[in-house]
Amino acid sequence: MPESKSFNFWDDHYARGGTSGDGSVGEHREWKWSVVKQYTVQVDDVVDVACGDLSFWAGRDCMRYTGIDISSTIIERNRKIHPRWQFILANAADPQQAKGRIVFCFDLLFHIMDDNIYTGILQNLTQYSAEWIFIFTWKKNHLTYWKTRVREGYIHLRKLQPLKAARILWGTTTDYRYQTYRDFNQYVPLFESAGFDLHAVHDDSPNPWGARYVFRKRT
Incomplete structure (x- = not known):
C-alpha cells in the first residue's frame, strides 16, 4: 500500500469515529499487558509505534512516552488527552529521533502492504529500543x-x-x-543483526492467529 493511501485510510478511519480495534481493548489488551509485565514491571520509558487512539493505555500512565502514528487526526486528539506525552506524526517506516527502554509495535505489521516499508519499520524498532521490543502480529495466515x-x-x-x-x-x-500476511520468523535475523535476541514467543493470545514476539537487546 503506498504511503499516501495508507495515510488516507487511517486518517479517514479515525476522523469518522473509528477506533484502534479489538486488539486494544478487553481481553486482548489485558493479555498483552500480562505478557509485558512478565518481563518488565516498570513500563516507564516507551516508544509506541502506531500508537492509535491510546485505548491500550486506558487507566495507565507512563513517565516517558513517545507515540508515533500516521494519522494527524489521532495525533491531535492524543495530544489533548495526554499533553505531557510526546507524539510524532509520521509513517512508521520513516526514522525518527526517538529512544525508549521499551518499544511497542502492536497490530500494525499485518496492515503493511509494501515489503520495503515493512522492513523499514522493523529496522526502526531496533533503533528506538534500548532494551525491550514487544511486537504483536500474525503467526498464521x-x-x-x-x-x-x-x-x-x-x-x-x-x-x-x-x-x-x-x-x-x-x-x-x-x-x-x-x-x-508474512512469516514473521523470517525477519528474526534482522533483529539479531541489530543486536537483539528473540527472547520469547507467546502464542496463547485471545486472537487465534496472533502472537507476541519479545526481543531483548544483548548486553
Missing part, C-alpha cells in the same frame, strides 16, 4: 480461513475486480486492501 476468503472475495467482486476475487478465493497472503 488469517486470509486462509474460508469465511475470510469468501468475505474478501465478495468485496472485490462488488468492485468489479474478478481477478483479485479469484486469487483470494483460491488462497492468498493479501486482501489487496489493507492486510498482508
Whole structure:
C-alpha cells in the first residue's frame, strides 16, 4: 500500500469515529499487558509505534512516552488527552529521533502492504529500543480461513475486480486492501543483526492467529 493511501485510510478511519480495534481493548489488551509485565514491571520509558487512539493505555500512565502514528487526526486528539506525552506524526517506516527502554509495535505489521516499508519499520524498532521490543502480529495466515476468503472475495467482486476475487478465493497472503500476511520468523535475523535476541514467543493470545514476539537487546 503506498504511503499516501495508507495515510488516507487511517486518517479517514479515525476522523469518522473509528477506533484502534479489538486488539486494544478487553481481553486482548489485558493479555498483552500480562505478557509485558512478565518481563518488565516498570513500563516507564516507551516508544509506541502506531500508537492509535491510546485505548491500550486506558487507566495507565507512563513517565516517558513517545507515540508515533500516521494519522494527524489521532495525533491531535492524543495530544489533548495526554499533553505531557510526546507524539510524532509520521509513517512508521520513516526514522525518527526517538529512544525508549521499551518499544511497542502492536497490530500494525499485518496492515503493511509494501515489503520495503515493512522492513523499514522493523529496522526502526531496533533503533528506538534500548532494551525491550514487544511486537504483536500474525503467526498464521488469517486470509486462509474460508469465511475470510469468501468475505474478501465478495468485496472485490462488488468492485468489479474478478481477478483479485479469484486469487483470494483460491488462497492468498493479501486482501489487496489493507492486510498482508508474512512469516514473521523470517525477519528474526534482522533483529539479531541489530543486536537483539528473540527472547520469547507467546502464542496463547485471545486472537487465534496472533502472537507476541519479545526481543531483548544483548548486553
